[in-house]
Amino acid sequence: DxxxxxxxxxxxxxxxxEVTLRCKPISGHDxxxxxxxxxxxxxxxxxxxxxxxxxDDSGMPEDRFSAKMPNASFSTLKIQPSEPRDSAVYFCAxxxxxxxxxxxxxxxxxxxxx
Amino acid sequence: xxxVTQMEGPVTLSEEAFLTINCTYTATGYxxxxxxxxxxxxxxxxxxxxxKADDKGSNKxxxxxxxxxxxxxxxxxGSVQVSDSAVYFCAxxxxxxNSKLTFGKGITLSVRP
Numbered sequence: 001d002x003x004x005x006x007x008x009x010x011x012x013x014x015x016x017x018e019v020t021l022r023c024k025p026i027s028g029h030d031x032x033x034x035x036x037x038x039x040x041x042x043x044x045x046x047x048x049x050x051x052x053x054x055x056d057d058s059g060m061p062e063d064r065f066s067a068k069m070p071n072a073s074f075s076t077l078k079i080q081p082s083e084p085r086d087s088a089v090y091f092c093a094x095x096x097x098x099x100x101x102x103x104x105x106x107x108x109x110x111x112x113x114x
Numbered sequence: 115x116x117x118v119t120q121m122e123g124p125v126t127l128s129e130e131a132f133l134t135i136n137c138t139y140t141a142t143g144y145x146x147x148x149x150x151x152x153x154x155x156x157x158x159x160x161x162x163x164x165x166k167a168d169d170k171g172s173n174k175x176x177x178x179x180x181x182x183x184x185x186x187x188x189x190x191x192g193s194v195q196v197s198d199s200a201v202y203f204c205a206x207x208x209x210x211x212n213s214k215l216t217f218g219k220g221i222t223l224s225v226r227p
Binding site: 004033042043045048056091093100101102103104105106107108 | 155156165203207219220
């Protein structure tokens, strides 16, 4: 099992550019989560999916952020346009369920917006 | 709503010292409780969990007991190693379908040789 795979590991972009982060969850996991981690705010849940359907996107900071899960093995988080305050580490995680089921995290994408 | 409170950090210890990291929670019903660990440059990974009152989770020498009377899930290790240096997160999962994992702020542990 390769675990949760995220790409790219690092992304540096200029303000105003579009950024797309990618995630491949563990096969067979029904839930997929996107988190953002910063020193100031810690770990924040942005959105999660169950069987490819978005369940709760209340953590998405604003309309500039969007997430999709076109199939069970792929998800994207898009920021358009990006701003310096979006600089953070973005994690994707998957699990078999929510209650009692542990999350399996990817190694994250470190985004820097200049 | 559900919440998790962790002690303020960072924590610096010498190798072989005893470790306690405090965690308390607020939740309705009987949540499941977790400790996650994040090593530098990596994502979080599950360290241990407990799903009901008085359960003790354990892994890699770490232990935590689910105390419903004090709503706590403190993490302990009898003798820390340099390799334990990481960020530790306490978390809870509420009851019911589509319940979310709520994380504490995390605490950084540094262990000196």
